Amino acid sequence: MPDSAVRDHLHREVLQSDDSYGLLPEFVSQVHDALEAGDEDTVRELVAPLHYADIADLIETLSPEDRDRFVRATKAAFNAEILPELDDAVRAEIIEELGFEDFAACLREVESDDAVYLAGQLEDEEERAAVLAKLPPELRSVIEQALALPEYSAGRLMQRELVAVPSYWTVGETIDYLRSGARLPDEFYQIFIVDPRHRPVGYVRLSSLLRSRRPVRLNQIMDLKAAEIPITMDQEEVAFIFRQQNLLSAPVVDASGRLVGRITVDDVVDVIDEEAEDDMFRLAGLSEGDLFSDVVDTVKSRITWLLVNLGTAVLASLVIGVFESTLQAVVALAVLMPIVASMGGNAGTQTLTIAVRALATKELTAANAGRIVSKELVIGLINGVVFAVLTGAVSWVWFGDGMIGVVIGAAMVINMIAAALAGIAIPLVLDRLKVDPAVSSGVFLTTVTDVVGFFAFLGLAAVFIL
Amino acid sequence: MPDSAVRDHLHREVLQSDDSYGLLPEFVSQVHDALEAGDEDTVRELVAPLHYADIADLIETLSPEDRDRFVRATKAAFNAEILPELDDAVRAEIIEELGFEDFAACLREVESDDAVYLAGQLEDEEERAAVLAKLPPELRSVIEQALALPEYSAGRLMQRELVAVPSYWTVGETIDYLRSGARLPDEFYQIFIVDPRHRPVGYVRLSSLLRSRRPVRLNQIMDLKAAEIPITMDQEEVAFIFRQQNLLSAPVVDASGRLVGRITVDDVVDVIDEEAEDDMFRLAGLSEGDLFSDVVDTVKSRITWLLVNLGTAVLASLVIGVFESTLQAVVALAVLMPIVASMGGNAGTQTLTIAVRALATKELTAANAGRIVSKELVIGLINGVVFAVLTGAVSWVWFGDGMIGVVIGAAMVINMIAAALAGIAIPLVLDRLKVDPAVSSGVFLTTVTDVVGFFAFLGLAAVFIL
Incomplete structure (x- = not known):
């Protein structure tokens, strides 16, 4: 099979380097140069040996202008299998460039589950109707039935063809x-x-x-x-x-x-992958992956959580504001206070992340929640004592004032226990309320650890140092 | 098939509630009660209809004492398939309770890839040798050959049986x-x-x-x-x-x-799932999932990152310390300064998380890094301007001082751009240095956003307000 040997060889040239699978940057530049030169034959030759999933990666890697050129160059024989592999934002661009006629042709080529998925990506009702109108009645009715089912349901994932x-x-x-x-x-x-x-x-x-x-x-x-x-x-x-x-x-x-x-x-591999990814994104205050979204969409999707965070930051500042006179008297407190809040936030995030993931994988359930909460509280206490001693000693040496060391130590114990409790309780409560714990837990947690951290430290200082 | 109908029915009773798959808490209590009463027959009857993966979940959900009792009750007919499904910490307990003889019997029952995996979990060389000694020579040599390969390599995942x-x-x-x-x-x-x-x-x-x-x-x-x-x-x-x-x-x-x-x-589904989970854990400063680890192991694994974080928090405090006299003069600065640092940290974490995930999924490569960096910088600038206006206005109203508003706004723009740059550049550089960007990016990022945030805000205030 000389032909296949050549293809195999090409495949290696383009995709393998040091045991690592992925498009070589030199290959991407070659495609870019050919696209810029308008040399469509070369483009088609370059991508011919690639797997459709690798072509999808290539398209994602290209700049938006190059993407349009790429579609124009390969339109006549556009491999429909590429579409399901693309990032949502990039796919929308490609579908627009393809046009309804060619997009409908793609739906006819792929398997029914992929056709349902792709048709479901068209959010505009009119556009969707226009594309569906171009399909044979049978496929059209399969897609319409599936789209009538809730999004993210089994009916959307399934294939109707079976034995x-x-x-x-x-x-x-x-x-x-x-x-x-x-x-x-x-x-x-x-x-x-x-x-x-x-x-x-x-x-x-x-x-x-x-x-x-x-x-x-x-x-x-x-x-x-x-x-x-x-x-x-x-x-x-x-x-x-x-x-x-x-x-x-x-x-x-x-x-x-x-x-x-x-x-x-x-089909399920993708869902599993997205599920962990989604939780990871939500914990970081992202509503979705936006690597390939344009600047406007990215700012829109990220700003909501930053606004919420501004609210909680202002809340923490209000707590500090209560102690303005204390800070005026002992400015060392202003220097040290972020340490208490930051340590609480970090320890709480550890607990929170474990809890959010364990809820998603059903390892944390009503049956063992009590035991896990107790464990996290013990860990919070231990962390509190360890870091109380460390920060207490550092602060004492730094400011030559034993009382500051005692106050920051006590505040650290309080905040570490609050962090542990908040880290495990917030996701449990949100889950019980049927709210996705990954989406909002982080905000609540840092609110707790900032407010408790500043309040405990400055409050104790106001009582014992002033 | 009346027999299977009964099993199916039982299966539903135990596992299904409202379209959601998972062990019912009442079922777990029933098992617990039977274990406590020493009623081993009931225990065996209760778990008989369960899938081995559900039994693994059940064991994880039980308390450590119940786990030991459970193993004793089911030892004679312990289903070896349960072992690969268990959490590492829980599996170590179960293997200890089973003893070498029964554990070796389990290795003989499972497929070769699972046997390699399970044998690889015994970290103590002597224990491993003792167990391997109890295996038939052929299986033993398969396991020894596989264990000689690097951990997490294809050779460890593969099955030797094929057509x-x-x-x-x-x-x-x-x-x-x-x-x-x-x-x-x-x-x-x-x-x-x-x-x-x-x-x-x-x-x-x-x-x-x-x-x-x-x-x-x-x-x-x-x-x-x-x-x-x-x-x-x-x-x-x-x-x-x-x-x-x-x-x-x-x-x-x-x-x-x-x-x-x-x-x-x-086999790969588990790897895919763990990969995203690992990145999620590492970003939160966790070395691994520790839901089922005991308190000592959990504290040990979590404290490293908290210690590193203490170092960066002290570093940020040192920066604040430089401006002690400025803070003494204008105590409002102490009230507002956490806002600048916190907003930078959060915006940076968004960028960082996208970058870490995109590196893991190979969507961010040398071929498109330049474009993504530019995009993040533009987003940082936009975020900076938006939040400069918001926090500037709030601060002005709050403290009745327009200059404070201007200073916090300017500091916000600077820190948001620094956050965007750090959020994308740190993981890219770590990846280039062959360091896992998920492990250490977060520490570097918050160091940058805290230091730049406090320095920009207090430094500008020292120049323009004092």
């Missing part, structure tokens, strides 16, 4: 059916076994089917279904079940229990 | 071989095609095999390999390739290119 047969069939009959060229999906990993009402009862692994002799009945080699996914189930719940049970594929059922689709693990 | 056949075989010959009962893995998703030197050249999907007639040769229906994984490749790199190319399974090759194993997507 389902009754349990009384033999291995031979099944293989003959598969070979008959009946309308079957391109790729499938298991065969679903359904009862006469088309409800899933189990599945046969393809490896079991291949290893069994023709007269064997499927009910002798089938496994009972591990899980069945209701069509309205939230995708995070679906991802949890896949991860938990190491599933490759699971049947999706409608309200009456009939098999209507399948979800495969490759 | 590999030459490309000139027909579909019929292949099916006959599979049916012959030759030593084959329990489950496989594709058949690898190898050349005479046992190097992988492609693969046949089981669905393609099933749909083709017996005389068809495999080279007519095979797909070229999408990727081949060197045995020493880091697991994060492996996970990236799987995600990128939506792979279900990939061949692993040794230095001479020979097929030595396969990695399947279910």
